[in-house]
Amino acid sequence: MDKDEFRRGVPTVHKIWGISTAIIAGDLLFSKSFEALLYLKELSVDSRRIVEAARILAQAASTIAEGQAMDMAFEERTDVTEEEYFQMIYKKTATLFEASTKIGALVGGGSAEDVELIGNYGRNLGIAFQIQDDILGVIGEEEKLGKPVGSDIREGKKTIIVIHALRKALPKDKEKLLEALGNRSLSREKISDVISLLISTGSIDYAKEIALKYANIAKSIIEGIKVKDHEAKEMLIELANYVVKRLK
Amino acid sequence: MDKDEFRRGVPTVHKIWGISTAIIAGDLLFSKSFEALLYLKELSVDSRRIVEAARILAQAASTIAEGQAMDMAFEERTDVTEEEYFQMIYKKTATLFEASTKIGALVGGGSAEDVELIGNYGRNLGIAFQIQDDILGVIGEEEKLGKPVGSDIREGKKTIIVIHALRKALPKDKEKLLEALGNRSLSREKISDVISLLISTGSIDYAKEIALKYANIAKSIIEGIKVKDHEAKEMLIELANYVVKRLK
Numbered sequence: 355m356d357k358d359e360f361r362r363g364v365p366t367v368h369k370i371w372g373i374s375t376a377i378i379a380g381d382l383l384f385s386k387s388f389e390a391l392l393y394l395k396e397l398s399v400d401s402r403r404i405v406e407a408a409r410i411l412a413q414a415a416s417t418i419a420e421g422q423a424m425d426m427a428f429e430e431r432t433d434v435t436e437e438e439y440f441q442m443i444y445k446k447t448a449t450l451f452e453a454s455t456k457i458g459a460l461v462g463g464g465s466a467e468d469v470e471l472i473g474n475y476g477r478n479l480g481i482a483f484q485i486q487d488d489i490l491g492v493i494g495e496e497e498k499l500g501k502p503v504g505s506d507i508r509e510g511k512k513t514i515i516v517i518h519a520l521r522k523a524l525p526k527d528k529e530k531l532l533e534a535l536g537n538r539s540l541s542r543e544k545i546s547d548v549i550s551l552l553i554s555t556g557s558i559d560y561a562k563e564i565a566l567k568y569a570n571i572a573k574s575i576i577e578g579i580k581v582k583d584h585e586a587k588e589m590l591i592e593l594a595n596y597v598v599k600r601l602k
Numbered sequence: 603m604d605k606d607e608f609r610r611g612v613p614t615v616h617k618i619w620g621i622s623t624a625i626i627a628g629d630l631l632f633s634k635s636f637e638a639l640l641y642l643k644e645l646s647v648d649s650r651r652i653v654e655a656a657r658i659l660a661q662a663a664s665t666i667a668e669g670q671a672m673d674m675a676f677e678e679r680t681d682v683t684e685e686e687y688f689q690m691i692y693k694k695t696a697t698l699f700e701a702s703t704k705i706g707a708l709v710g711g712g713s714a715e716d717v718e719l720i721g722n723y724g725r726n727l728g729i730a731f732q733i734q735d736d737i738l739g740v741i742g743e744e745e746k747l748g749k750p751v752g753s754d755i756r757e758g759k760k761t762i763i764v765i766h767a768l769r770k771a772l773p774k775d776k777e778k779l780l781e782a783l784g785n786r787s788l789s790r791e792k793i794s795d796v797i798s799l800l801i802s803t804g805s806i807d808y809a810k811e812i813a814l815k816y817a818n819i820a821k822s823i824i825e826g827i828k829v830k831d832h833e834a835k836e837m838l839i840e841l842a843n844y845v846v847k848r849l850k
Contacts (some may be wrong), residue, residue: 385663392657401649409640580704
């Protein structure tokens with residue numbers, strides 16, 4: 355199982371063992387994350403910090419479900435705005451980055467201000483990550499992604515790339531794009547045409563620019579935090595650099 | 603939505619909105635249960651009790667996923683023992699009753715002994731409930747159940763009724779039963795034959811007897827607990843009576 359397959363663990367389970375097992379595997383991973391957090395009591399972490407951390411995780415889990423539902427609802431629409439897109443990826447993706455970083459700071463004994471700051475880093479990194487994911491969904495290599503090129507187009511996903519292209523394309527091209535979006539049996543050739551269109555409208559570059567902006571905000575936030583553990587800080591900076599690098 | 607449909611909430615969502623939405627709805631309900639629990643901090647419940655309660659819930663959730671996986675794995679087998687069946691329904695069903703009752707006692711300020719005792723009540727009630735559910739799956743009315751009569755047979759579920767019948771049936775009848783189990787396109791007529799067989803082997807009565815035994819254990823445990831709040835105690839006794847009554 356390579357890295358991307360691991361990240362998409364449950365869909366992989368789905369392909370091998372069927373939908374029911376995939377659902378159960380998802381539930382299991384879900385409860386295991388709470389179990390791990392609540393086990394911290396045995397490691398003498400203060401109970402109030404654990405309750406707060408678990409509350410952040412539970413709220414994040416609810417928000418993620420909401421974001422995922424929005425993402426699916428957007429597939430049926432053609433008038434999704436950039437603002438709605440940002441709300442959706444905040445909920446679907448960046449929430450988990452935010453919660454994870456906050457929980458780390460909280461459990462590590464950080465102050466309320468530290469927790470907020472590092473959560474802010476996580477949120478911005480998460481948004482950069484999701485936009486990057488959307489870009490790779492169009493121009494990435496199939497083997498690395500673990501899903502077929504163009505699957506976002508076949509599913510009618512309203513990524514920032516598509517939203518930008520629908521705004522910038524000439525009427526004839528816009529029509530072509532709308533026809534392709536959500537067509538589950540779209541040919542490889544037609545997908546290539548759509549990708550060319552998304553490049554020519556400047557929509558990929560537009561998305562890259564925004565992702566870079568968010569990754570750089572994340573980097574500057576973490577650089578500004580005063581810490582004792584410089585190794586941990588370096589790792590978080592590297593994480594932001596990694597997103598930036600993949601975009602170049 | 604009637605009571606049984608409510609209990610089977612996620613499968614109902616599945617039929618109306620599709621599998622993806624059903625999965626998300628399940629995840630949402632899952633995280634909402636943790637959110638509700640962690641909200642108790644605002645109601646001045648002691649943090650250590652909340653951590654312990656959330657730990658019980660998280661472990662129960664993992665155990666339920668395990669039990670559900672066992673239940674599915676048993677569909678493919680014909681040699682499931684009664685012991686394995688009891689392990690499976692403890693994990694799949696009784697765990698949640700146990701966790702719910704324990705959490706109630708814990709949050710309500712109960713002693714460690716109270717929590718154990720009431721959890722014991724929940725566990726026994728849950729086992730009685732699941733066996734009752736398996737009985738109703740064979741002889742229940744379709745409208746009340748919200749799922750077709752005989753669906754457990756079509757799915758090849760290894761309920762205690764089926765395990766008993768496989769042990770007691772004459773070789774010819776056993777063969778007939780094995781042919782029917784897991785046959786998803788089994789006719790209504792064949793299902794009637796199987797039900798008659800399960801009655802004639804005494805397997806329904808056998809299951810009823812065991813369910814009653816567990817419900818009565820639950821009742822005697824709760825009756826033995828000394829409480830200040832008699833109304834709450836009465837409700838828990840009534841809950842056990844309800845299971846017993848439905849079995850008569």
